[in-house]
Amino acid sequence: MSTPLNINDLSVAYQKKPVLRNISFEVPEGKLIGIVGPNGAGKSTLIKAALGLIPRLSGSVEIYGRPYRLQRKIVGYVPQRESVDWDFPTNALDVVMMGRYGHLGWIKRPGRAEKDFAMECLDKVGMADFASRQISQLSGGQQQRIFLARALAQDAKLYFMDEPFVGVDAATEKAIITLLNDLKAEGKTVLVVHHDLATVKDYFDWVLLLNVELKAFGPTNSVFTPEKLQQTYGGKLAMLENENQSSLIIT
Template identity: 80%
Template sequence: MPVHPLTIQNMTVAYEKKPVLRDISFQVPEGKLIGIVGPNGAGKSTLIKAALELIPKLSGDAAIYGKPYAEQRKLVGYVPQRESVDWDFPTNALDVVAMGRYGHLGWFKRPGGVEKKLAMACLAKVGMSEFAGRQISQLSGGQQQRIFLARALAQDAKLYFMDEPFVGVDAATEKAIITLLNELKMQGKTVLVVHHDLATVQEYFDWLMLLNVELIAFGPTEQTFTADKLQQAYGGKLTMLDRDGQSALITSGR
């Protein structure tokens, strides 16, 4: 039996007393590009953070390729939300990408030529080679997002978690990112993406998770992305317009 990249069992997470995720269980298949959608406060980011043990769980287990995350860190790459850091930090793009290697370097050792070369290659993959020496505050939002993506590539992982990589980026960057995610998928890697734009779900992802505190649905996009299930996840916040058989969706808020 193949080992799943990510298995979550009966996971509950709460801030203070209010549960943000309730009794979530699922198994992520390998080599898929998976979108996680749901309304505001559905616990999308929380799910990723709890799986990575960045925040404590009330109950339940998360396993990466069958073992606890602490033993499997090198198999996991993580792209946090771009706003989670202060970009006016004294460093350049190449340096941030090289941080993706820190987990492999061990204590005290500084990144050297090998790490720099790998970081350059990752910068090239996101189309940012010419910005390697640029101070990070002088990059646009989309470029900063690409830098974070390149840093995750430098981690050379098998399972990737991305928290809203498409927020505040221009159309060109969005295209570049999705092309890259598809390349990762082709290499047999598994990518989980927190997403909020329902209009692009069918185009981008082969699997989809609908989340609203509880797990509403998880499966291949064509089975999951249905009016019925979306209504269930978004409740009254969702207005559907049927146009020429194609459904265009309007959500209130992201």
């Protein structure tokens, strides 16, 4: 059987400067996977290249054995919040309903069943009471929850999420990780660009370490090690410990 995501020899460059070089890996099904690396490592670029949002110099990307353009219905995407025009005049429910268009097509109008499903997705992220609220009137954490609900409305098998924990409060972060675990329990596969090293072991089954080149990929316990992190970040690694938790700091 084909795997959720198979990337082979992927390279991307901006203005002739390599951003990703010869990236190859195969993602197992039903895992939460953290994409980790320093700023400028190409983490967001990897997701955008996989989704065909930016051109590739070389390489191939297959979603369950087929090109992304043939598998759009089973792929969900949550972009970075700052990349979205939050002043666009629409409400939360309409944004979530956009996640159903791949199943309906652009000609058929969504009906009661689609609206009810969108409301269920809003309820799962704790935003049902904000369905009619204009998105510009929502807080950063609430906006992030709306986009997560839109991804849920797609009812995808494979999800890409770009920095979903950035700029959210503790309650929203807890809600997001609960949602990710619910998706995993349903057999979904989720790749998440993540920057907080202190929570990687708690959040993810597998980790992809990236810095232009693929440094390591595999189960968190075997990949997320001080030695591999030093190779990825190119700096010294310090471990700060207190009675409650340990934190990894790259200097």
